[in-house]
Amino acid sequence: MALIELINLSKSYDGEKVLDEFDLSIKENEFITLLGPSGCGKTTTLRILGGFTKPDTGRVLFQGEDITQLSPNKRQINTVFQKYALFPHMNIAENIAFGMKISGKTQSYINDKIKYALKLVNLSGFEKRSVDSLSGGQQQRIAIARAIVNEPRVLLLDEPLGALDLKLRQEMQYELIRLKNELGITFLYVTHDQEEALTMSDKVVVMNKGYIQQMGTPEQIYNEPENAFVADFIGDSNIVDGIMMEDRVVKIFDHIFPCIDEGFGKKKPVDVVIRPEDIIIGKVGEGIMDGEITSNVFIGVHHEMCIEAGGFEWVAQNTKSYPVGTKVSIDVLPENIQIMNKPQSEDEEAISLEEVLGEENIGEDNE
Amino acid sequence: MKKYGKLLYLGIIVLFLYLPIFTLMVLSFNKGKSMSAWQGTSLKWYIEMFRNEEIINALGNTLTIALWASILATIVGLLACIGMNAMRDKSRSFFMGINNIPLLNADIVTGISIMMSFMLFGISLNYASVLFAHITFCIPYVILSIMPKFKQLENQTYEAALDLGATPLYAFFHIVLPDLMPGIMAGFLLSFTMSVDDFVITHFTRGAGINTLSTLIYSQLKIGVRPTLYALSTVIFVLVLVFLIFINIASGKGESKISAKSASKEDYDYKGSSPFKKFAIIFGILVVIVFAIKFTPTVPGKVTEKGVVYVYNFGDYIDPEVVADFEEETGYSVVTDYFDTNEEMYPVIKNSSARYDVVCASDYMIDKMIKENLLAKIDFRYIPNIVNLQENIRHFTESFDKDMSYAVPHTWGTYGILYNTKMIKEVPIGWSDLWAEKNKGTIIMPNSIREAYMIGAKMLGYSINTVNEGELKEITELLRKQKPLVYAYGNDNARDLMIGNSAALGVVTSGEVLYAMDENPDLNFIVPKEGTEVWTDMWAITSRAKNKEGAEAWINYMLSEKAARKNFEYLTYGIPNKKIKDLTDNPILNPSDEVLSRCETLKSLGSKGDDLYSKYWKDFKS
Structure with missing residues (x-):
């Protein structure tokens, strides 16, 4: 049984719908990430789960029990806030002890727990330090320590790394994965950073406009985006119009590309996604289309190049550099071409409930 | 150079901020009352304060x-x-x-x-x-x-x-x-x-x-x-x-x-x-x-059997000892409140926003309050000490309070010229000396309507309560003519400017004179020959008094020799009490009948008269 079930949640602020009939179920010991641009409803979902916001409609089940109206202090859920929210007038030890004091733990238990938690977040010996004397990364780790000493069943993390610099963010990502494995509790992570989501999660939920766009393992999300929004949001993509001529054949800018997708019908307009690293650059005439390099930027490991071909500017990544002006050809392996139905309307950008459940089943099979 | 500039700037700021306080602190140790002259170090004001x-x-x-x-x-x-x-x-x-x-x-x-x-x-x-x-x-x-x-x-x-x-x-x-x-x-x-x-x-x-x-x-x-x-x-x-x-x-x-503490102990208590x-x-x-x-202080206003008398008085206008004596001798207890001007007192009595039994007010205000029925008639059966009152003052108070039935004088005095014997050669004799070209730039005139017009009226032989527009015009013209000769128009500061030798001739009330002469022995005072204003500050009982007996006991006590003596020594204002003639027998405080015959008391002018005065005063000031 799922540990947490969010059923049919809706929430609007000032008449604007932030969550619309939102459903999600979270299993025990899962690292699940809500990913989406700001305003997509991911933080609202988190706040509803933490008890800080009440949904307009819908229910929150915790182990099958309705906790929708339960106040935050009575939930077995702890939160790590975006801006750490440490108590500035207390030292580190007092901060960590706060929750345990309230639940009436003994002094020796608290002391042991503080030591353990500080060791866990690699900040042993920081007990008497003041909050102000800590760096952002250290403060974030204290915020995590403060939350986990209460042994919550679920830890909610609201863009906890957003305020850190790149290097620290990467370190903290590994730290979080390690923590989750050591503690064995469920993490619900909210971010707008797709790299974070893909690195840490067992399951990624891509959200937009209050709807779930796609749900699956990081590999599924990256390699098989369900729609143009997901493809665009996750990593760099070339999203182009194509016409599905028949099963396993797609026509792009009047060139025929073989692919592996079936069941779209004949002569059907579709969206085609091709990742930049999947574009094979060759000599003129060797590939499917010919084109010309129009820009070339070294981005570490790769060169990112734009190739003008068929009236479209393709983004391609390659370890080999081609100077600007070089005439080249491009080719794509059939399995690297991702075909998507075109949305009929904006609402259809969200996938329907049935599809979500179906997708989840696939996710379970994969694990 | 820059450094000195900074220091100077800082110094000036500190000076601006603290010099006034420092001045005040130094003066608090001055033996005398003066704001300008140092008369020896003393802690007496501190003792008095406590x-x-x-x-x-x-x-x-x-x-x-x-x-x-x-x-x-x-x-x-x-x-x-x-x-x-x-x-x-x-x-x-x-x-x-x-x-x-x-x-x-x-x-x-x-x-x-x-x-x-x-x-x-x-x-x-x-x-x-x-x-x-x-x-x-x-x-x-x-x-x-x-x-x-x-x-x-x-x-x-x-x-x-x-x-x-x-x-x-x-x-x-x-x-x-x-x-x-x-x-x-x-x-x-x-x-x-x-x-x-x-x-x-x-x-x-x-x-x-x-x-x-x-x-x-x-x-x-x-x-x-x-x-x-x-x-x-x-x-x-x-x-x-x-x-x-x-x-x-x-x-x-x-x-x-x-x-x-938390470093020494191994606990992380939230303290x-x-x-x-x-x-x-x-x-x-x-x-x-x-x-x-x-x-710490003794709590005053213990309610005794005879009750509390609520007194509304000018600030510092009686010796505090007299209050204590009164309480002791009569068994009443006294609660006193203070005001600075008649105009400040008037609305309080008029609206009875606070209820007082006995009030001290100046002649013209008593006049106004009688007319508005704000005062109660005094029952003189309970004021046996009224026999101590100097008879020559009745003439003045009866101009507005017939037969003295509403108010009894507390202090009185005249307006005259305080002059510096070292700074002018000839002793002044009348108001006309304030118009003399030779005294140019050494004259201080009052900065209040009624006093200024009083002087002009007396110069021209009119009544100081005139509401004749022609006469007022003349007076205004006269005052205007004097303008270039005047050093300053001032009220409260006239006395201190004179003590400080800033001017040679100043219009002050006789009450200020003894104090001023004490501070500066070169000063002297005359009551001008043209005549002047006689002012009286009087005790009266409010019509809504709760403790009329107490109020009458108070007035009676103020007329006693003991109270008059103490008040005079404390205030050095003229007190019209026969029993202390030994202290006040001097032409400054007690002018001769001949001089008094040319004097008048200010009366309430009514709103029309007030408007007329204001109009010409504004005209004059502009």
Whole structure:
């Protein structure tokens, strides 16, 4: 049984719908990430789960029990806030002890727990330090320590790394994965950073406009985006119009590309996604289309190049550099071409409930 | 060069800030009363201050009102902020606007409107009404200091506390409140100082017998501020200084103590936060000071069998000892309040916003109050000491109070010319000397309508109560002609300018003369030959007096030889009492009948007359 079930949640602020009939179920010991641009409803979902916001409609089940109206202090859920929210007038030890004091733990238990938690977040010996004397990364780790000493069943993390610099963010990502494995509790992570989501999660939920766009393992999300929004949001993509001529054949800018997708019908307009690293650059005439390099930027490991071909500017990544002006050809392996139905309307950008459940089943099979 | 410039700049700023206080502190040790001449070092003003029940009481009132007002305003303001914080932005800014309006309101408007609301709802003015008014005007300041703290407050810390299992109340007291503490402290201290500072609102909302320092000091302006108040100000300044130093040391120490403690022991107890501690320290000290002052002095106004007499008097216009003697000898107890001018006293009696039994007022004001039925007839069967009153004064008071049935003189005097014997060769004989070209630039004329026109009228042989427009025009012309000769137009400062040798001829009342001559032996005084104004300040009983017997006992006692003697020695104003002729038998205080025959008393002119005077005075001043 799922540990947490969010059923049919809706929430609007000032008449604007932030969550619309939102459903999600979270299993025990899962690292699940809500990913989406700001305003997509991911933080609202988190706040509803933490008890800080009440949904307009819908229910929150915790182990099958309705906790929708339960106040935050009575939930077995702890939160790590975006801006750490440490108590500035207390030292580190007092901060960590706060929750345990309230639940009436003994002094020796608290002391042991503080030591353990500080060791866990690699900040042993920081007990008497003041909050102000800590760096952002250290403060974030204290915020995590403060939350986990209460042994919550679920830890909610609201863009906890957003305020850190790149290097620290990467370190903290590994730290979080390690923590989750050591503690064995469920993490619900909210971010707008797709790299974070893909690195840490067992399951990624891509959200937009209050709807779930796609749900699956990081590999599924990256390699098989369900729609143009997901493809665009996750990593760099070339999203182009194509016409599905028949099963396993797609026509792009009047060139025929073989692919592996079936069941779209004949002569059907579709969206085609091709990742930049999947574009094979060759000599003129060797590939499917010919084109010309129009820009070339070294981005570490790769060169990112734009190739003008068929009236479209393709983004391609390659370890080999081609100077600007070089005439080249491009080719794509059939399995690297991702075909998507075109949305009929904006609402259809969200996938329907049935599809979500179906997708989840696939996710379970994969694990 | 740049460095010296900086130092100089800093020096000038420090000088501007502290020179006035320093001057006051030095003068508080002056043996004499003078503001300009040093007459030896003495602690007598300090001793007088600590013996003076009124000052100590006023200080106690000031501080208890300030303390209670700031505590209550802080609580109310904090609660309001919590409410406003939970509002939507639109309604919050609406309420902030509402909050800010009273801040921009002039104090006088606030004061009068609060007084009127009290009267409307039939609430009697007393200590509580002042306290209530102070709470009212302090709340906006509290809200203004706490609200920004709420904005800075990371809402997340509150949510974090809830998240960690705290109840909303626990989270508020342990997490939100410590963060708000600087704002709360600022609001509290701001309220405290605003309350201590306030004069206008207190003045309008206080009841009989309630004085704060500001109302007490203000009421003494008529006679000139006594140096006891310099002593008081010095004491307050030093107290505040010590208080601030103590806070700085105490809070510094407090913090280091906390950290030392937790370092030595291996526990991470939550021991309360340092903002709380700091506040507790400040608060504790304040409470101790307030109650130390409130309960050290003997508490006056013990209600005796015969009851309380409420006296409304000019500030510092009788010897405080006389009050004590009166209480002892008659068995009444006395509560005195003070005002500075007749015009300040009048609305209080007229609206009976505070109820007094006996009131002291000047001749023209008595005239006005009789006409408006604000005074009760005195029953002279209970005033046997009336026989002590000098007969020659009756002529003047009877011009407005026939047969002396409403008011009995307390002090009297004339307007005349104070002159410096060293600075002019010829002794002046009359007002005309103030128009003499040879005295150009050494003359001080009064800066008030009635006195200035009185002089002009006497020069031209008119009545000083004339309302004939032609005559007023003439007088105005005369005064205008004098303008280039005049060194200054002044009222209260004429005496001090003369003592300081700044001018050679000054118009003052005879009451000031003995004091001035004491300070500067070169000074002398004449009553001008053209005649002058005789003024009388009189005791009267209000028509709404609750204790008429007490009021009559008071008036009777003031006419006794003992009281007259003490009052004269204290005030050096003329007191028309036959029994102390040995002290006052001198032409300055007691002019000859021949001079008095050319004198008159100011009368109330009626509103038409007042308008006419104002019109020409404005014309003259422009």
